[in-house]
Amino acid sequence: AGQAWTGAGLDNVDRRANLSAAAFIAEYEQPNRPVVITDVVPQWPAFRRWTREYLLQAVRDAAAASGAAAAPVRFEIGPVHMRLEDYFAYSDATTDESPLYLFDPRFAEKCPALAADYTVPEYFAEDLFGLLGERARPDYRWLIIGPARSGSVFHIDPNGTSAWNAVITGAKKWIMFPPGVVPPGVHPSEDGGEVTSPVSLGEWFLSFYRDARRMDPPPIEF
Numbered sequence: 001a002g003q004a005w006t007g008a009g010l011d012n013v014d015r016r017a018n019l020s021a022a023a024f025i026a027e028y029e030q031p032n033r034p035v036v037i038t039d040v041v042p043q044w045p046a047f048r049r050w051t052r053e054y055l056l057q058a059v060r061d062a063a064a065a066s067g068a069a070a071a072p073v074r075f076e077i078g079p080v081h082m083r084l085e086d087y088f089a090y091s092d093a094t095t096d097e098s099p100l101y102l103f104d105p106r107f108a109e110k111c112p113a114l115a116a117d118y119t120v121p122e123y124f125a126e127d128l129f130g131l132l133g134e135r136a137r138p139d140y141r142w143l144i145i146g147p148a149r150s151g152s153v154f155h156i157d158p159n160g161t162s163a164w165n166a167v168i169t170g171a172k173k174w175i176m177f178p179p180g181v182v183p184p185g186v187h188p189s190e191d192g193g194e195v196t197s198p199v200s201l202g203e204w205f206l207s208f209y210r211d212a213r214r215m216d217p218p219p220i221e222f
Contacts, residue, residue, distance in 0.1 A: 010213075010221045011221065011222045012218075012220060012221055012222070013034055013035065013036055013174075013220050013221070013222040014028075014033070014034075014035045014036065015035070015036045015037075015038050016035055016036070016037055016038065017037070017038045017039040018039065019035075019037055019123075021122050021123055021125075024037075024123045025123075029123075029162075032179075034174075034176055034220055034222075036222060037121070037123070040121045040166070041166045041167070041168065044117060044118045044119065044166075045116075045117040045118070046114075046117035046118045046168055047168060049117055050117065050168050050169065052088060055084060055114075056084055056085060056088075058111045058113045058114055059073045059083075059084050059085075059110075059111055061111075061113065062110060062111040062112070062113070073110050073111065075087065075102050075104040075107065075110070075143070076102070076103060076104040076105070076106075077100050077101070077102050077103070077104075078100040078101070078103075080100075084102075087102055087145070091145075091146070091147040091150075092147075094147060096149070097149065097200050097202055098149065098150070098200045098201060098202070099146065099147050099148075099149055099150040100146075100150070101144065101145060101146030101147070101150035101151065102143065102144060102145040102146065103142055103143075103144050104142060104143050104144075105139035105140075105141065105142050107141075107142070107143035108141060114143065115141075118166070121164070123164075124164050127140070129159075129161075138158070138159055138161075149201070149202060151172070151173075151201055153195060153197055153201070154183050154186045154195050154197060155195050156188075156193075156195070158193075173221070173222075174220075174221065174222050175212065175219050175220075175221050176219055176220040176221075177212075177219050177220075178217070181215070183208070183212055183219070184208040184211040184212055184215075185197060185198070185199060185204055185207060185208035185211075
C-alpha cells in the first residue's frame with residue numbers, strides 16, 4: 001500500500017521550538033493554524049516512562065490502591081471495555097484492516113499516576129471548560145493507544161474545541177482540511193456533526209488520497 005500512495009510521508013506543517021506563548025497566540029491560535037511544537041513532550045516524565053511494562057504496572061498499582069474488592073481496571077476500546085493486558089494481546093495479534101484502538105476519557109481517574117506524568121503546556125493553560133467544574137465539564141483528556149492501521153475517521157472535534165495532542169511513542173499520520181472543506185470520499189451531515197465515509201482509512205488512502213493532494217489549497221499533513 002505504501003507504494004500505491006506516494007507522498008504518505010509529506011510534512012507541510014510548521015514545526016517550532018522555543019516558541020513563546022505570545023508568539024503561539026499571534027501566529028497559530030488567532031489565525032487558526034496547526035503547529036507541531038517539538039520541545040514540550042521530551043521534557044515530560046511520560047516520554048521516558050511510558051513503556052508497555054510501565055503502563056501495565058500503573059494499572060496494577062491503581063487496582064491495588066482500590067482494594068481487593070475493586071473491579072479490574074478496564075479501558076474504553078471502541079464499543080467494549082477491556083483490561084489493558086487483554087488489549088495489548090489483541091493489538092499484537094490483530095490483522096484487522098481497521099483495528100480497534102484504546103480511546104479512554106477516564107484514564108486519569110482510573111490510573112492517577114499517568115496524569116502526573118505530563119503537564120499542560122503553557123500555550124493551553126487557559127481552559128474555559130474548567131470553569132464548569134470537574135462534574136459538569138465535557139470530556140477533555142484521553143489516553144489513546146493503537147496498533148498499525150488504527151485511527152480515527154475524518155471528523156470535526158465537538159463543542160467547538162481546539163485539541164492538542166502529544167505522541168509519546170510510535171507515529172500518527174494527520175491530514176487536516178480547512179473549515180468548510182469536505183475531504184474527497186467523505187460525507188458530512190448538514191451541520192457537520194456527523195461524518196460518514198464509505199471506506200476504511202486504508203481504502204481512503206488508496207482511492208482518494210491523490211484527489212486530496214490535488215486540491216487547492218492542499219490539506220495540511222504531518
